[in-house]
Amino acid sequence: MGVDLEAAEATKVEHVHFSWWCWTPLWKYAELVALHESLDDVEGFDIAWEVGEANDGEFIDGISAKILGDRLLTALDKGYALLAKRLHDEAQATLPMEPCKFCDGSGIRSDAVGRTVGMDTQPLDDATAILLGRSHGFCNGCHGEGQALAAITSYRFDLEAIREFAEFAVDSNGFWIR
Ligand SMILES: [Zn+2]
Numbered sequence: 001m002g003v004d005l006e007a008a009e010a011t012k013v014e015h016v017h018f019s020w021w022c023w024t025p026l027w028k029y030a031e032l033v034a035l036h037e038s039l040d041d042v043e044g045f046d047i048a049w050e051v052g053e054a055n056d057g058e059f060i061d062g063i064s065a066k067i068l069g070d071r072l073l074t075a076l077d078k079g080y081a082l083l084a085k086r087l088h089d090e091a092q093a094t095l096p097m098e099p100c101k102f103c104d105g106s107g108i109r110s111d112a113v114g115r116t117v118g119m120d121t122q123p124l125d126d127a128t129a130i131l132l133g134r135s136h137g138f139c140n141g142c143h144g145e146g147q148a149l150a151a152i153t154s155y156r157f158d159l160e161a162i163r164e165f166a167e168f169a170v171d172s173n174g175f176w177i178r
Helices: 020-036 049-053 062-078 080-093 112-116 126-132 159-172
Strands: 003-007 015-018 058-061 174-177
Touching: 003 159, 015 020, 015 159, 020 049, 020 062, 020 080, 020 159, 058 062, 062 080, 062 159, 062 174, 080 159, 159 174
Parallel strands: none
Antiparallel strands: 003 015, 003 174, 058 174
Protein backbone atom coordinates (compact mmCIF):
# COMPACT_ATOMS: atom_id res chain seq x y z
CA MET A 1 0.00 0.00 0.00
CA GLY A 2 1.13 3.49 -0.82
CA VAL A 3 3.00 4.89 -3.77
CA ASP A 4 6.07 3.69 -5.60
CA LEU A 5 8.01 6.30 -7.53
CA GLU A 6 10.09 4.94 -10.39
CA ALA A 7 12.74 7.20 -11.90
CA ALA A 8 13.04 7.49 -15.69
CA GLU A 9 16.84 7.68 -15.54
CA ALA A 10 18.43 8.14 -12.15
CA THR A 11 22.10 8.21 -11.25
CA LYS A 12 21.48 7.53 -7.55
CA VAL A 13 18.13 6.15 -6.40
CA GLU A 14 15.84 4.52 -8.96
CA HIS A 15 12.88 3.77 -6.75
CA VAL A 16 11.33 5.11 -3.55
CA HIS A 17 8.25 4.00 -1.68
CA PHE A 18 5.97 5.96 0.66
CA SER A 19 2.90 4.88 2.61
CA TRP A 20 -0.28 6.86 1.98
CA TRP A 21 -0.04 8.17 5.55
CA CYS A 22 3.29 9.71 4.63
CA TRP A 23 2.76 10.50 0.94
CA THR A 24 -0.56 12.35 1.19
CA PRO A 25 0.74 15.19 3.41
CA LEU A 26 4.04 15.21 1.52
CA TRP A 27 2.38 15.73 -1.86
CA LYS A 28 -0.03 18.31 -0.46
CA TYR A 29 2.91 20.18 1.01
CA ALA A 30 4.75 20.01 -2.34
CA GLU A 31 1.69 21.53 -4.02
CA LEU A 32 1.63 24.37 -1.48
CA VAL A 33 5.32 25.08 -1.99
CA ALA A 34 4.77 25.14 -5.77
CA LEU A 35 1.85 27.51 -5.30
CA HIS A 36 3.83 29.77 -2.99
CA GLU A 37 6.75 29.84 -5.43
CA SER A 38 4.46 30.40 -8.44
CA LEU A 39 6.02 27.42 -10.19
CA ASP A 40 3.23 27.36 -12.75
CA ASP A 41 4.81 30.52 -14.17
CA VAL A 42 8.23 28.86 -14.51
CA GLU A 43 8.94 27.72 -18.05
CA GLY A 44 8.78 23.97 -18.43
CA PHE A 45 7.03 23.33 -15.12
CA ASP A 46 3.91 21.28 -15.60
CA ILE A 47 2.43 19.15 -12.83
CA ALA A 48 -1.28 18.35 -12.59
CA TRP A 49 -1.40 17.89 -8.84
CA GLU A 50 -4.29 15.45 -8.78
CA VAL A 51 -2.03 12.77 -10.31
CA GLY A 52 -0.37 12.42 -6.91
CA GLU A 53 -3.63 11.42 -5.27
CA ALA A 54 -3.57 8.00 -6.93
CA ASN A 55 -0.95 5.49 -8.01
CA ASP A 56 -2.14 5.24 -11.59
CA GLY A 57 1.23 5.29 -13.30
CA GLU A 58 1.17 8.98 -14.19
CA PHE A 59 4.47 10.51 -15.25
CA ILE A 60 6.06 13.68 -13.90
CA ASP A 61 8.50 14.99 -16.50
CA GLY A 62 12.18 15.55 -15.74
CA ILE A 63 12.15 19.35 -15.86
CA SER A 64 9.20 19.60 -13.50
CA ALA A 65 10.67 16.99 -11.16
CA LYS A 66 13.98 18.87 -11.00
CA ILE A 67 12.35 22.25 -10.36
CA LEU A 68 10.05 20.85 -7.68
CA GLY A 69 12.82 18.88 -5.97
CA ASP A 70 15.12 21.91 -5.89
CA ARG A 71 12.43 24.12 -4.36
CA LEU A 72 11.59 21.52 -1.74
CA LEU A 73 15.24 21.23 -0.74
CA THR A 74 15.52 25.02 -0.49
CA ALA A 75 12.37 25.14 1.66
CA LEU A 76 13.88 22.45 3.91
CA ASP A 77 17.14 24.36 4.27
CA LYS A 78 15.38 27.62 5.04
CA GLY A 79 13.25 26.00 7.74
CA TYR A 80 9.90 26.43 5.98
CA ALA A 81 9.31 22.69 6.01
CA LEU A 82 9.91 22.57 9.76
CA LEU A 83 7.42 25.40 10.22
CA ALA A 84 4.85 23.51 8.15
CA LYS A 85 5.51 20.37 10.21
CA ARG A 86 4.90 22.23 13.46
CA LEU A 87 1.61 23.61 12.18
CA HIS A 88 0.59 20.15 11.00
CA ASP A 89 1.54 18.48 14.28
CA GLU A 90 -0.12 21.13 16.44
CA ALA A 91 -3.33 20.88 14.44
CA GLN A 92 -3.34 17.12 14.94
CA ALA A 93 -2.67 17.44 18.67
CA THR A 94 -5.82 19.50 19.12
CA LEU A 95 -8.09 16.90 17.52
CA PRO A 96 -10.51 15.28 19.95
CA MET A 97 -10.20 11.60 20.75
CA GLU A 98 -12.64 9.30 18.98
CA PRO A 99 -14.48 6.23 20.25
CA CYS A 100 -12.26 3.23 19.61
CA LYS A 101 -13.45 1.36 16.51
CA PHE A 102 -12.40 -2.04 17.84
CA CYS A 103 -14.55 -1.95 20.97
CA ASP A 104 -17.15 0.69 19.99
CA GLY A 105 -15.83 2.89 22.77
CA SER A 106 -16.51 0.38 25.55
CA GLY A 107 -12.86 -0.38 26.27
CA ILE A 108 -13.58 -4.11 26.12
CA ARG A 109 -12.98 -5.76 22.79
CA SER A 110 -15.65 -8.40 22.27
CA ASP A 111 -15.58 -8.85 18.51
CA ALA A 112 -14.40 -12.16 17.01
CA VAL A 113 -10.73 -11.22 17.36
CA GLY A 114 -11.16 -9.98 20.90
CA ARG A 115 -13.02 -13.12 22.00
CA THR A 116 -10.57 -15.45 20.26
CA VAL A 117 -7.64 -14.12 22.27
CA GLY A 118 -9.73 -13.55 25.39
CA MET A 119 -9.57 -9.76 25.59
CA ASP A 120 -13.20 -9.60 26.68
CA THR A 121 -12.45 -11.51 29.91
CA GLN A 122 -8.79 -10.60 30.32
CA PRO A 123 -7.85 -9.76 33.95
CA LEU A 124 -6.31 -6.33 34.28
CA ASP A 125 -3.19 -5.60 36.28
CA ASP A 126 -3.73 -3.57 39.45
CA ALA A 127 -2.68 -0.21 38.05
CA THR A 128 -4.82 -0.57 34.93
CA ALA A 129 -7.77 -1.80 36.99
CA ILE A 130 -7.62 1.31 39.19
CA LEU A 131 -7.32 3.56 36.16
CA LEU A 132 -10.23 1.99 34.30
CA GLY A 133 -12.43 1.21 37.32
CA ARG A 134 -12.90 -2.48 36.48
CA SER A 135 -10.99 -5.70 36.99
CA HIS A 136 -11.49 -7.45 33.65
CA GLY A 137 -11.79 -6.68 29.97
CA PHE A 138 -9.23 -5.15 27.65
CA CYS A 139 -8.95 -3.77 24.12
CA ASN A 140 -5.69 -3.60 22.23
CA GLY A 141 -6.96 -0.73 20.09
CA CYS A 142 -7.25 1.75 22.96
CA HIS A 143 -5.52 0.07 25.94
CA GLY A 144 -8.96 -0.46 27.41
CA GLU A 145 -9.78 3.23 27.62
CA GLY A 146 -12.46 3.23 24.92
CA GLN A 147 -11.02 6.33 23.30
CA ALA A 148 -8.42 6.46 20.57
CA LEU A 149 -6.59 9.09 18.56
CA ALA A 150 -8.53 10.28 15.55
CA ALA A 151 -7.71 8.18 12.49
CA ILE A 152 -6.54 11.31 10.67
CA THR A 153 -3.63 11.61 13.11
CA SER A 154 -2.04 8.67 11.29
CA TYR A 155 -1.04 11.13 8.56
CA ARG A 156 2.58 12.02 9.25
CA PHE A 157 4.41 15.13 8.17
CA ASP A 158 7.84 13.61 7.75
CA LEU A 159 10.80 15.92 7.06
CA GLU A 160 13.09 13.01 6.20
CA ALA A 161 10.55 11.74 3.66
CA ILE A 162 10.37 15.20 2.09
CA ARG A 163 14.14 15.25 1.74
CA GLU A 164 14.18 11.71 0.35
CA PHE A 165 11.51 12.63 -2.19
CA ALA A 166 13.15 15.93 -3.16
CA GLU A 167 16.58 14.38 -3.71
CA PHE A 168 15.01 11.56 -5.70
CA ALA A 169 13.02 14.00 -7.85
CA VAL A 170 16.04 16.17 -8.65
CA ASP A 171 18.03 13.16 -9.84
CA SER A 172 15.19 11.21 -11.47
CA ASN A 173 14.94 12.75 -14.96
CA GLY A 174 11.23 12.36 -14.39
CA PHE A 175 9.32 9.67 -12.51
CA TRP A 176 6.21 7.54 -12.59
CA ILE A 177 3.78 7.43 -9.66
CA ARG A 178 2.71 3.80 -9.25
ZN1 LIG B 1 -10.89 -0.16 22.10
